[in-house]
Amino acid sequence: MIATASANIRIVLVEPAGPLNVGSVARVMKNMGLHQLILVNPQCDYLGEEARLMAVRAASILETATVVESLPAALVGCVRAIATTGDDGRSHPMPLEAPADALPWLLEAPSALIFGREDCGLTNAELNRAQRLIRIKSSDAYTSLNLAQAVAICCYELYREEGSATDFLGDVTDVTDVTDVTYVTRKTKKSEGIFSQSPTLPLSQSPSLPNSAPLENLEGYYQQLEGLLLKIGYLQPHTAASRMEKFRRLYNRAYPTVDEVAMLRGVIRQTEWAIKSYPRSPVSDTLDGALPENPGDIQSE
Incomplete structure (x- = not known):
């Protein structure tokens, strides 16, 4: 329903x-x-x-x-x-x-x-x-x-x-989930003696995912992610806002579920724990210069 x-x-x-x-x-x-x-x-x-x-x-x-x-x-x-x-x-x-x-x-x-x-x-x-x-x-x-x-x-x-959706459901029989119907034909009102019909998605232009994460859960993840990326040097304070916009757009396209957001936040918590728990080696972490000291510096704005 x-x-x-x-x-x-x-x-x-x-x-x-x-x-x-x-x-x-x-x-x-x-x-x-x-x-x-x-x-x-x-x-x-x-x-x-x-x-x-x-x-x-x-x-x-x-x-x-x-x-x-x-x-x-x-x-x-x-x-x-x-x-x-x-x-x-x-x-x-x-x-x-x-x-x-x-x-x-x-x-x-x-x-x-x-x-x-x-x-x-x-x-x-x-x-x-x-x-x-x-x-x-x-x-x-x-x-x-x-x-x-x-x-x-x-x-x-x-x-x-x-x-329109209510009318459609009243007309459809033997369909248990209307979201399984990829396209439906919606009749428009009669105009000058001609009925026009046009294909349209029933209720949305994108997949309907179960158990979608509330936006406040995603916001908590973004805050955690930004803090971690600042801590490891991927983000810099003066560019953090613009780069975090790109992460937001990425996840906005994905429509992650509650469980998926919980998994992502768990990865961040584990990473933060590892940063605190494991001392850095006195040897350079940049693989003999093969990587830049700050990987974030090579990212395009």
């Missing part, structure tokens, strides 16, 4: 500055059957008169919103996260996807959909907390979307896709 978007998906707003925007977000969330609103360090009165004015009958969404101090805190309990960006992708190496292509992936597990600040969006460090990025295409004449409008578009895509 496919869990509902209402149960799985939280909408995360990072440092929203406009109470009218927050109220509008609450309203569209209720319109589309979502109720988990997370506010990261809000810069406005999200319970004030202006926010309530725009929320109309969705004031309950504001009243039950969770306020946290950081994005990692907002992602605790999630195993999947998609971030939105208005950038065209030139300043960030992760591929940008269309909402309709990427968002269905969130329906399968506890997930977060992250939106940035009204004036400057999300930083690269914040974007790296997500496994996938989406960008809503718009006219070149005016590319910037209002925060509440962007949330509305994404919430509608989730609502529409969840309805």
Whole structure:
């Protein structure tokens, strides 16, 4: 049985500055059957008169919103996260996807959909907390979307896709696991007397792995890994952030399970123990000069 978007998906707003925007977000969330609103360090009165004015009958969404101090805190309990960006992708190496292509992936597990600040969006460090990025295409004449409008578009895509998935499950017989179906044909509404059909993945563009690791487990691993790599000289303080971004992207593509993350963290703990327990030989560790003194120096940025 496919869990509902209402149960799985939280909408995360990072440092929203406009109470009218927050109220509008609450309203569209209720319109589309979502109720988990997370506010990261809000810069406005999200319970004030202006926010309530725009929320109309969705004031309950504001009243039950969770306020946290950081994005990692907002992602605790999630195993999947998609971030939105208005950038065209030139300043960030992760591929940008269309909402309709990427968002269905969130329906399968506890997930977060992250939106940035009204004036400057999300930083690269914040974007790296997500496994996938989406960008809503718009006219070149005016590319910037209002925060509440962007949330509305994404919430509608989730609502529409969840309805399509429900219809699909109602039509399929003798199938015990819908994720085993590689492609399905989804009928669209009749347009000018012609039915159009297009192949589409049922719920995601990537494999659905069981027991996926929560994002906070991965974050703990990244912190351990960075500490170890700094200790052995693979990373240097002034380049650590940029190189750790590459490790994050690598693991974001892999979707490791709880057991796999535990294994990786165990390797780090054992390595740290070995570093402390075994004294270094007075003889050079660089194999007679065959290796550089700092292997990290030969890595490209």
